[in-house]
Amino acid sequence: MKKIGIIGIGYIGLVIVLGLVDFGNQVICLDIDDEKIEQLRKGISPIKEKDIDELLRRNIEKNRIKFTKDIQELISNSEIIFICVNTPPKEDGSVDLSQVISVSESLAKNLKDKKIIAIKSTIPIGTLEKINQIFENYGKKKNQDFEIAFIPEFLREGNAVYDFYNPSRIVIGAENPETIEELKKLFSPLNAPFIITSPNAAILIKYASNAFLAMRISFINEIANIAERFGIDIQEVIEGMKYDKRIGKDYLQPGIGFGGPCLGKDLMGLIKMAEKQGYQPNLLISILEKNEHQIRQIIYKIKSFLGEFLDGQIIRVLGLTFKPDTNDVRNSLALRITKVLKNDGAKIKASDPLGMEEAKKEINDVEYCDNPYDVAQDSNCLVILTGWKEFKELDFLKIKRVMKAPIIIDGVNLLDPQIIKNMGFIYKGVGRQ
Structure with missing residues (x-):
């Protein structure tokens, strides 16, 4: 002991x-x-x-x-x-x-x-x-x-x-x-x-590990965007990639990008460390830039249906934490996207199983709902930004009945596109067809 x-x-x-x-x-x-x-x-x-x-x-x-x-x-x-x-x-x-x-x-x-x-x-x-x-x-x-x-x-x-x-x-x-x-x-x-x-090697192991994970996320988001342009379902591509032992299956889930308290912070920290030593880490910088680009891609998908100006548009958001199964909203891309939509004039309601109390500290002029079905009420668009299993298990036919327009932007590829489309929804995921 x-x-x-x-x-x-x-x-x-x-x-x-x-x-x-x-x-x-x-x-x-x-x-x-x-x-x-x-x-x-x-x-x-x-x-x-x-x-x-x-x-x-x-x-x-x-x-x-x-x-x-x-x-x-x-x-x-x-x-x-x-x-x-x-x-x-x-x-x-x-x-x-x-x-x-x-x-x-x-x-x-x-x-x-x-x-x-x-x-x-x-x-x-x-x-x-x-x-x-x-x-x-x-x-x-x-x-x-x-x-x-x-x-x-x-x-x-x-x-x-x-x-x-x-x-x-x-x-x-x-x-x-x-x-x-x-x-x-x-x-x-x-x-x-x-x-x-050595102690400094251990430090670099930590930074390099998180930078590599961030790179995988940015990479698969880039491939998903390319697949989308060619009418290819990214899940088919991932299925063919993951059996390669050199690649594996982890961190190959397209979405809104990487957020949270570690990956982005550590990637930027590694960039600053390198620059301080006189080295320009262009690959690391591009990973970060791609992550910012992915946020814009999600907002573009929303505006492609609702128009460039969101004044008066009723947008409902499912998911506020940076990932499911936590109440942590630190550097949550879900929150960042919600803020952009709000600042562009959209009327926002939002729900999250664990993160609403923390989210209220970051955005206090959004209506928060414990019941996800209440969130969907009268919406022009439903946006999924965190992949909670609770959202996947919702009755989407019930949701469709209370929406003004049956549009779903699935920023984390939580739902099956064909099932949702067969219900009568207009569906847009990340690299999904």
Whole structure:
């Protein structure tokens, strides 16, 4: 059993907390959000994830987790400290490291005996050198008072708990052999291959992995748009591609593009890192540009039916989160498209199974409905922007009866075009025929 400290209890932090405590470790968590701490102490998860509520309740009831707002209490009760704070993008796309730097200063100032500082937050190359310097500025010596490691996380929101317990690999970026062994022991119950690298290589693994996934999404969206021009159904193309072992089937789902808190942020962060070193990463830039183009393509599809000017048009939106099975609307392309439609004069009603409360913080002049059938009422066009299974299971004949015009723009290819067309709808997906 190890004594573990976790700083930052967001999506990554909370899942790691629950996983490590489930392995029998003693875990203490710190977050500056008072409301979040109080919720967690009551066994209420601030995030929506499959299986997370049951896992949290079970470990709270058994008093396996301690929550604190006191950095000294966390340090004194930890051997290994994980930094899991947010690293959002700045306006220019570079990484905002203010939270990581603030946490590092607090740790360095209060450290009294040797700790392993394991960073989970996504950080650009060069950050670890800054953190080492912070500790040295407070009189702490590497190898004697602290060790720094970078352990990237590859959790998918909506499947984060499953991904924690079933990782494809565990990357440990560290230099000290003893630190590496301690971290390997900590994660050994996961029975996954260990990839041991230098800290900066581990950082680049994280960025490169997310950039590659973003590339696949932009690529298949480009192919879908080409297929559409030739009257070819993109699903037939994907079916023929996915059996190639060099390609596989994952991240080949055309749609509105990639959003959320990771892919776009990390892609831009990698671009900025490269540019800072004097290299112009044209391929990475084109992936980002294609993603912006795809948003415009979806809006174009809507306007091709309703006209260039949307003043007075009644558009209904299904889906607000950046992906299904989460309440997260950070960098949600569904929200971005909804804002554009609203700003162009459309009258919007919207529904989402989990994301409406978060969406209201971003757009407060849209009518939100718990019932998707109410959303469709009197609409000129129904737009699907998040692929919730709840939407796929709707009675679309019932929806058709309450719409003014039976037009569906399926931005995530959730529905079967032929079934929907046979019901009398005018249907437009992404590369679907």
